Amino acid sequence: MYTFPIQKLNEVETPFYYYNMQLLDDTLNVIKQEAEKYRYHIHYAVKANANKRILERINTYGFGADCVSGNEVLASLDAGFTGSKVVFAGVGKADKEIIIGLENDIACFNVESIPELEVIDEIAGRMSKTAKVALRINPNVKADTHKYITTGLEENKFGINLWDLEKVLDKVEELNNIEFVGIHFHIGSQITDLISFQMLCNRINELQELFVKRRNIPKIINVGGGLGINYENPDKNPMPDFEAFFKVFDEFLELKEGQEVHFELGRSVVGQCGTLLSKVLYIKEGVNTSFAIIDAGMSDLIRPALYQAYHKIENLVSQLEEEKYDVVGPICESSDCFGKAVSLPKTVRGDLMAIRSAGAYGEVMASQYNLRTLPKAVYSDEI
Numbered sequence: 394m395y396t397f398p399i400q401k402l403n404e405v406e407t408p409f410y411y412y413n414m415q416l417l418d419d420t421l422n423v424i425k426q427e428a429e430k431y432r433y434h435i436h437y438a439v440k441a442n443a444n445k446r447i448l449e450r451i452n453t454y455g456f457g458a459d460c461v462s463g464n465e466v467l468a469s470l471d472a473g474f475t476g477s478k479v480v481f482a483g484v485g486k487a488d489k490e491i492i493i494g495l496e497n498d499i500a501c502f503n504v505e506s507i508p509e510l511e512v513i514d515e516i517a518g519r520m521s522k523t524a525k526v527a528l529r530i531n532p533n534v535k536a537d538t539h540k541y542i543t544t545g546l547e548e549n550k551f552g553i554n555l556w557d558l559e560k561v562l563d564k565v566e567e568l569n570n571i572e573f574v575g576i577h578f579h580i581g582s583q584i585t586d587l588i589s590f591q592m593l594c595n596r597i598n599e600l601q602e603l604f605v606k607r608r609n610i611p612k613i614i615n616v617g618g619g620l621g622i623n624y625e626n627p628d629k630n631p632m633p634d635f636e637a638f639f640k641v642f643d644e645f646l647e648l649k650e651g652q653e654v655h656f657e658l659g660r661s662v663v664g665q666c667g668t669l670l671s672k673v674l675y676i677k678e679g680v681n682t683s684f685a686i687i688d689a690g691m692s693d694l695i696r697p698a699l700y701q702a703y704h705k706i707e708n709l710v711s712q713l714e715e716e717k718y719d720v721v722g723p724i725c726e727s728s729d730c731f732g733k734a735v736s737l738p739k740t741v742r743g744d745l746m747a748i749r750s751a752g753a754y755g756e757v758m759a760s761q762y763n764l765r766t767l768p769k770a771v772y773s774d775e776i
């Protein structure tokens with residue numbers, strides 16, 4: 394059980410993100426141990442949390458970094474990742490971002506279209522470099538998750554559709570400054586039903602026939618990320634079942650000789666180690682419910698407002714009888730609500746509240762909307 398140092402946290406100015414570094418270490422150790430069983434390669438998806446201390450800690454486990462912008466590439470290098478362990482994905486890479494990737498000899502660009510291939514080839518030629526690329530293929534696999542975070546369907550903007558693949562491969566073989574190293578997939582996020590990953594494996598197996606036919610076998614099969622965490626019960630499930638997750642790929646993915654399997658895990662690495670801490674400003678009696686107005690808002694954690702995401706909310710200090718509250722922030726938007734009709738022990742002004750499982754897509758999405766101050770970060774090993 395991972396506990397909160399409540400007395401110490403009570404002295405810190407709220408709102409802020411609290412990171413349990415022990416839980417992060419334990420999670421990283423399990424991932425390393427389970428992935429090593431099959432010699433799988435892990436890249437951490439930086440967009441989930443680009444906090445420098447977290448990046449530095451993840452780097453010490455020997456994982457690579459999966460980036461979706463030039464600045465994420467630079468942040469990864471700054472945190473100690475070597476260029477040869479950085480991959481760069483994204484539908485809209487700007488020229489200057491491509492240059493950053495080439496200058497730092499990154500492991501691979503995950504490419505999503507023919508026009509992008511042509512631009513990378515052109516820039517690489519100018520710089521006398523060869524760009525290593527993996528093709529991001531849209532596998533048309535439906536992941537049972539929120540519509541804003543499913544990415545592997547034909548109607549999504551992501552990836553190369555299956556019927557275009559031969560044309561894209563022709564192009565890859567024709568361009569002089571491009572080296573084809575792999576194929577890449579990412580079907581969505583917060584996926585808890587492993588059957589979606591099994592379907593992805595089956596689709597990849599079918600696809601491999603095309604590469605065999607063309608005698609151009611990709612060395613890297615990058616299956617992306619997407620493994621979900623348990624938002625309802627973070628104490629009982631502080632870590633996803635990585636053993637079962639990797640086992641699906643071992644069981645269902647049929648590899649050709651010399652092929653490597655790469656993963657890009659984001660949320661499952663950092664989601665549970667982060668908590669947003671906030672204090673109650675006011676209790677306001679409504680018509681049907683009471684509002685607990687807290688000093689954190691959607692500018693600090695936008696997931697509930699953006700995709701109706703659920704986060705468990707706890708009062709860390711009250712032990713009184715339970716009542717129901719709508720827990721809301723101070724921002725001038727009705728969607729600035731962390732939870733409706735939440736059962737909490739009787740709550741008063743000044744109580745310390747924890748919004749759990751906020752380590753992924755939390756701090757990194759914070760904004761200054763309403764000209765608020767960006768939330769600070771506090772680490773369990775520094776407090």
Ligand SMILES: *Cc1c(COP(=O)(O)O)cnc(C)c1O
Pocket residue numbers: 438440441459461482579581582583617618619620657658659660661753
């Ligand atoms: C967001 C993203 C990931 C990480 O997804 P998680 O659900 O956080 O594991 C991996 N790969 C790509 C290409 C992504 O865009």
